[in-house]
Amino acid sequence: MGGLGSGNNNRWANKTDAFHKLDLSTFKREWFARYRSGAMTWSRGGHKIASINYHLSPQSMRLTYVSGSGDNKQSIDERFDLAFTPQHFGGLRWWIICKSCQRRCRVLYGAKLFRCRQCYELTYPSQYEFIRVPGLPIAETLKDKLGGEAGFAYPFPDKPKGMHWKTYQRYERVYYEAEERMEMALMGRFVSSN
Incomplete structure (x- = not known):
């Protein structure tokens, strides 16, 4: 249950x-x-x-x-x-x-x-995630914040003008760590299905 x-x-x-x-x-x-x-x-x-x-x-x-x-x-x-x-x-x-x-x-x-959410009968996106990856929503949000395309198929966007390098590198690290966890989760799912 x-x-x-x-x-x-x-x-x-x-x-x-x-x-x-x-x-x-x-x-x-x-x-x-x-x-x-x-x-x-x-x-x-x-x-x-x-x-x-x-x-x-x-x-x-x-x-x-x-x-x-x-x-x-x-x-x-x-x-x-x-x-x-x-x-x-x-x-x-x-x-x-x-x-x-x-x-x-x-x-x-x-x-x-x-x-409210009930009036529009809305659901949370996480209700439809079949593979849970810690940090993935944050990584997607950071990429959107920098003006990048959604999804791991597209490259991480370049540093916007005016952003500190230290901040950009922190965002980039969070994104790549989430991407690595996603790959591990997909590999685990592929291996368990075979």
Whole structure:
């Protein structure tokens, strides 16, 4: 029970990494007390692909953004209430209340509207990994951050202008260590299947 392939996984379900992610941990708690406003952008390969404006208050978070394009372009202005639950050793945990299902969540995912993972019936990409390799998601993220093509079939990108060599070499080391672990996992899977 609970092994590889168990459970009711829908192979065609949308994955969380295909949506814009708005994580409550991105915002510092004092920003809410100071009624801070700002903008958040998403980029892929160094190119801006989306942005939203946020307005924070101690009880809510307001998001304003444009959804769609051309004739389907629509201005969205939504206010999300915040909830708080006490922690065992003191302090409070902050939550966003989803506009559709009224559930508490820490992360909203953006499609036409920002909603929780359950509302969009999203799954995590790790639910479909048949070979688990420690550090692989981090290596993929670093490669994307440097503007490289996804996957080990493409070379590690060159150092971007302005990045310190020490930082670039650390990223490169993490990537190649993950690539080596991936090769070992694939070899192990190939050997065990024969």
